[in-house]
Amino acid sequence: MDLKEEINLLMPQITKLTAFKLSKSQNELNNISWHKGESNTDLEFSELAKKKCVESFDEINTNKNLFLNVEIPDLLLTFKKGDHKQRFKIELKSTKSADRSVPGSMIMSLDPNMWTIFCLRKESGFEVRYGRYHLGMSRSTHDLFQDRSPRPRLQFDNFQNVNEEPNLEETNIDKSFFKHYARSAVNRVLDPKGRGSWQDDLVKEIIRIAIKDQKKFKDI
Numbered sequence: 001m002d003l004k005e006e007i008n009l010l011m012p013q014i015t016k017l018t019a020f021k022l023s024k025s026q027n028e029l030n031n032i033s034w035h036k037g038e039s040n041t042d043l044e045f046s047e048l049a050k051k052k053c054v055e056s057f058d059e060i061n062t063n064k065n066l067f068l069n070v071e072i073p074d075l076l077l078t079f080k081k082g083d084h085k086q087r088f089k090i091e092l093k094s095t096k097s098a099d100r101s102v103p104g105s106m107i108m109s110l111d112p113n114m115w116t117i118f119c120l121r122k123e124s125g126f127e128v129r130y131g132r133y134h135l136g137m138s139r140s141t142h143d144l145f146q147d148r149s150p151r152p153r154l155q156f157d158n159f160q161n162v163n164e165e166p167n168l169e170e171t172n173i174d175k176s177f178f179k180h181y182a183r184s185a186v187n188r189v190l191d192p193k194g195r196g197s198w199q200d201d202l203v204k205e206i207i208r209i210a211i212k213d214q215k216k217f218k219d220i
Contacts (some may be wrong), residue, residue: 006063016162020128020162029125074089074090090115091117092117103151127154
């Protein structure tokens with residue numbers, strides 16, 4: 001077994017145990033200053049997660065020749081065995097929003113199968129979940145499209161409980177996402193729900209132009 005294969009087997013368990021340890025660290029989580037600095041990187045959360053990740057690796061690892069170095073923000077893991085190195089990442093997310101979600105990363109640049117740990121900050125404490133990134137990706141029938149690469153939201157409730165065994169399923173996501181956002185745009189015009197947007201007016205105008213001069217668009 002080469003190093004990459006070995007780490008691929010370790011990563012689900014390291015992520016699960018790290019998330020479990022974080023969920024049991026209520027006092028430490030409560031003492032964190034969240035969203036410090038210009039980039040909102042939750043550095044103190046990353047530092048705590050790093051501590052728990054190293055502890056988890058030490059508990060799980062049975063190979064005396066395998067070593068781990070962890071850097072932050074997020075968790076940037078470098079595994080080393082002899083002269084060989086492999087780098088992996090555990091994405092860290094947190095929110096206290098009422099809908100229990102956060103904006104995701106730009107879909108053109110993300111790895112939908114990377115392991116993720118998500119902390120929900122509540123009045124009564126902290127809840128932690130984990131799983132592959134794609135498990136948390138949320139799409140609705142009335143999504144707004146973005147002016148850059150789409151950033152599907154991550155829904156806390158879609159991730160796994162820290163007591164659940166890791167879901168190892170991987171995915172190949174259609175990173176263009178254009179069909180979904182086109183359908184959502186039409187839905188927002190034909191069946192408005194919630195707050196309107198300038199995008200709705202733009203789509204209406206595009207539809208009017210297309211209907212008025214249908215021959216111009218017959219070859220699309």
